[in-house]
Amino acid sequence: MNKPNIVVLGAGYGGIMTTIKLQKLIGDNEADITLVNKHDYHYQTTWLHENAAGTLHHDRTRISINDVVDFKRVNFVQDTVESIDPSNKKVVLEDGELTYDYLVIGLGFESATFGIEGLQEHAFSINSINSARLIRDHIEYNFAQYNNEEGDRQDLITIVVGGAGFTGIEFVGEIANRVPELCQEYDVEASKVRVINVEAGPTALAGFDEELVEYAMNRLEEKGVEFRLGTMLKKCTEDGIIVEKDDEQEEIKTRNIIWAAGVRGNSIVEDSGFEVSRGRVPVRDDLRTPDYDDVFVVGDCAVIFNEETERPYPPTAQIAMQMADTVGHNLKQLLNDGEDFESFKPDIKGTVASLGHTDAIGVVFDEKKLYGRSASIMKKVIDNRYLVKLGGVGLLLKKGKLDMYH
Ligand code: FAD
Ligand code: NAD
Known part of the structure; x- marks a missing residue:
């Protein structure tokens, strides 16, 4: 008898943790497991801002999939997903096709560009190892170029960041x-360098604890960051950006535009015909899509709602990892005709945002506020715990943030 084939798309937080859960839970004779990912490495998206700024080498952030997934148990396919055909249980890859009995979509996020003119052409966004090292090299090149140019080329050493959400602030x-x-x-x-953070809303980190937001903004301003709140980035050109505040437009000349003003689910999912809400699949409680009993979605491609506020939970690595546990459990049930399906309930342990290597803000365990060094240590502890969960103490020693004070 043919064994069912489980195919997992994407080796981000959601995809890789689902695969690791499945390789533990599902016996060799129960199902085949296939993991498809663009690269032969997993990366910690939560460290990409450091790679993009050049404060952490990208090899610390990426982890060979072979080091954490058992290739004797899991068939790894390094390829790029082009589309999904759920009616025919097929995935179209750049270099072939795959069929599945059960599918887990974990293709992550992409930048939401809101149709802003010139953004695709002239702005960079922090969404992969490749994009992060391009940003690092681009900024460094412009600094190198500065003293090779005639006249005042302030644009080369002006860095504009669109969006003061967590990504923009970090x-x-x-x-x-x-x-x-x-x-x-x-x-x-x-003193000539400018770092400008443009935020459309009236505050940075909307919805976060006001005292901590004030702390963050003060600390960043002390380091020279200029905040432009209530200011909408309207257009990007080769020479800079156009912003608007109180119906007045202004041009800021810059060659370094980093767009960090929101994310949506990978558009492959929407383009493949799945029901989406702002680019993300409104999954059922058991994390299956509304229309297909054999397709699960984890991480940023899925949207789940907070019953109390009726608003969507912000997409985070924390939730993506927790979803992987539920998907693993529910797939095991499906394979065994079980009925003990788990409903996904996020268990939000807190939020901590870094403000550089030794500073941070956060709210953890029942609203406890942290800032400064203690928040920064907490952030490193969270990151290190993830490495242990993913690849044990060996991975922690190889990639972890073990020096808590730097
Ligand atoms: P991802 O981690 O985005 O992984 C998607 C995977 O799919 C990648 O491996 C990618 O290569 C692969 N892939 C994509 N397209 C294809 C394709 N077509 N074919 C094959 N493979 C493909 N959340 C927190 O909880 N805490 C934090 O501190 C935090 N910090 C963040 C910092 C930054 C700078 C950013 C950008 C985000 C941060 N987040 C944080 C949010 C968090 O990173 C995301 O919610 C999380 O990465 C989502 O996980 P995922 O598995 O859905 O997707
Ligand atoms: P976000 O949606 O949280 O923030 C985007 C910001 O950009 C908003 O403040 C919005 O007002 C602003 N904006 C939108 N359009 C604009 C425009 N035209 N001009 C100026 N400003 C504009 O997005 P994000 O920061 O990319 O975060 C994405 C997800 O990743 C979130 O769920 C976030 O919680 C998560 N994340 C978490 C952490 C952490 O926990 N440390 C770090 C980074 C990201």
């Missing part, structure tokens, strides 16, 4: 630490 925190190093390396006067 990136700004890292780049503020990196600027002094860049200035020293390329003989640029530090």
Whole structure:
């Protein structure tokens, strides 16, 4: 008898943790497991802002899939998913096709561009190892270029970040630490460099604890970051950006535009005909799609709602990992004609955002506020716990943030 084939798409937090759960839970004779990913490595998206700023090498962030997944148990396919055909249980890859009995979609997020003119062409976004190292090299090149150009080329050493959500703030925190190093390396006067964070809303980190937001903004301003709140980025050009505040438009000249103003689910999912809400699949309680009993969605491609607020939970690595446990359990039930399906309930343990390597803000365990060094240590503890969960103490020793004070 043919064994059922479980195919997992994407080796981000959701996909890789589902695969690891399945390789533990599902016997060799119960099902085949296939994992498809664009690269032969998994990366910790939550560290990409550091790679993009150049404060952490990307090899610390990426982890060979072979090191954490058992290739004797799991068939790994390095390829790019182009589309999914759920009616025919088929996945179209750049280099072939796969059929499945059960599918887990974990293809992650992409930047939401809101149709802003020139954004695709002129802005960078932090969404993969490749995009992060491009940002790092681009900024460094412009600093190097500065003293090779005639006239005042302030645009080369002006860095604009669109969006003061967690990604924008974390990136700004890292780049503020990196600027002094860049200035020293390329003989640029530090006082000339501008780091501008443009946020459409009235505050940074909307909805987060106000005291902590104020702390974060003060600390970043002390390091030279200029906040432009209530200011909408309207257009990007080769020379810079156009922003609008109170119906007044202004041009900011810059060659370094980093767009960190929101994410949506991978558009492959929507383009494949799955029901989506703002690019993400409104999954059932058991994490299956509304229309297909054999398709699960984990991580940023899925949207789940907070029953109390009736608003969607923000997509996070924390939730993606928890979803992997539920999907693993429910797939085991499906394979064995079981009925003990688990309903997914996120268990939010807190939120901690870094402001550079030694500073952070956070709310953890029942609303306990943390800031400064203690929040920064907490962030590293969270990151290190993930590494242990993924690949044990060996992986922690190889990739972990073990020096808590730097
Ligand atoms: P991802 O982690 O995005 O993984 C998707 C995977 O799919 C990748 O391996 C990718 O290569 C692969 N893939 C994509 N397209 C294809 C394709 N077509 N074919 C094959 N493979 C493909 N959340 C937190 O909880 N805490 C944090 O501190 C935090 N910090 C963050 C910092 C930054 C800078 C950013 C950008 C996000 C942060 N988040 C954080 C959010 C978190 O990173 C995401 O919610 C999480 O990565 C979602 O996991 P995922 O598995 O859905 O997708
Ligand atoms: P976000 O949606 O949280 O924030 C985007 C920000 O961009 C908003 O403040 C919005 O007002 C602003 N914005 C939108 N359009 C704009 C425009 N045209 N001009 C200026 N500003 C504009 O997105 P994000 O920061 O990319 O985060 C994505 C997800 O990843 C979230 O769920 C977040 O919680 C998660 N994340 C978590 C952490 C952490 O826990 N440390 C870190 C990074 C990201």
